[in-house]
Amino acid sequence: MNIKEYISSGILELYVLGQTSAQESQEVEKNAGQYPEIADELEALQIALLSFNQTVAKAPPPHLEQKILDSIKGRSSGQTAHGNNSSPYLWIGLLALALAGMGYFYQQNQRSTAALASLQSDFAKLKKDCEAVQNHFAKQNKYIAVVGDTGDRAVAMEGQETVPGAFGVVHWNPKKRQAFLEIKNLPDPPPGKQYQLWAIVDGQPTDMGVFDIERGEMVLQELPFIAAPQAFAVTLEKAGGSAVPTLDQMVMIGNI
Amino acid sequence: MRNIQSKISDQELVSLLRNKDKKGINGLYQNHSRLLFGVILRIVKKQDIAENVMQEVFLKIWQNIESYNPSKGYFLAWAMNIARNAAIDMVRSKAYRKEQRTDEVVPSTAQQFSTEMKVGHIGVREVVATLDPKYKTLIDLLYFEGYTQVEVAEELDIPLGTVKSRVRKAFSELRSLLK
Known part of the structure; x- marks a missing residue:
């Protein structure tokens, strides 16, 4: 649409003077809504006519205002019933709504709290599991590092008749000058007793210390390193260990 | 009273009327009654008839405020149009014409x-x-x-x-x- 042409057509002036048909008026309003230039022109024309009308402006008689207000009050009573006239039912309704809302949020809060507690417990459990897995892998890595080392010499100690099925391994590594003890299927010692490890060097038993049994897979207990042993042996001794091995209490022995 | 009261804007006036707040009618009266009444009187030419038309116009504005929108231009222009049309309708009515013949000079x-x-x-x-x-x-x-x-x-x-x-x-x- 050519806006300039439309503006200069005179249709807006006729609209302002109330000389347009309903259809024409609608079209003018549509165009004014769409094109700011047309809206501006329309408003300028309205101001001109309002100014023109100032020549006939006249104060109405003083009583008219009240009369007008009364007539509107009379006519609009139906409309204000659900407007300004606040009924008690409205307030009761609002109160009920507010209470229901509070109840709802309380319940929601309770649910959230319970859900949070459950999640916290799940999290704690997972954290514990995760730590266990980490420990397991750390232990495994350490075990592999020991038993997989090229310098490792595993000295198997076979269980005697008193502890059938039991055996032990001393991982003796002269390269790294390290030694570890691995025990399998050895029953717990009787009360007041402890197992003690010996190394046989030059035919003589050398004390390697008492140990407690740690259950589980790939459990290694670090031992003092000893050079050139011929054999390793475990005896059952009094708690704290003995200076010399009690030979009739030998539970396992293995030669290098 | 009128002079010490601060005038409300037409924009406020429209939103009051839309909310069916009678302060909108008060405001409309304060701001524009002289212009609206003057135009009505100019058209119908008789004081008592102008008063009736004025009352009718305010009621129409109160009831039809929803049909006013900014694409129609100024609110006052819209209100003025209602006043003008109501007054013209009155002049064209049979009752008005009958009365005109016997009545005083305008x-x-x-x-x-x-x-x-x-x-x-x-x-x-x-x-x-x-x-x-x-x-x-x-x-x-x-x-x-x-x-x-x-x-x-x-x-x-x-x-x-x-x-x-x-x-x-x-x-x-x-x-x-x-x-």
């Missing part, structure tokens, strides 16, 4: 003009008074007397096609005077 525009001079808007009035009479007559006939363009062409003895262009000319004159 006050002329000139008389109203002189009484109003004392009250206000003198600046605008004086400016509008300098408008070329042929344009002033044209607007008077179309707007206040409710003439159609055809009737105006006959009355002024000008071609119908000229009415539209003269209306445009009248407005451009008026606007340049008001600048």
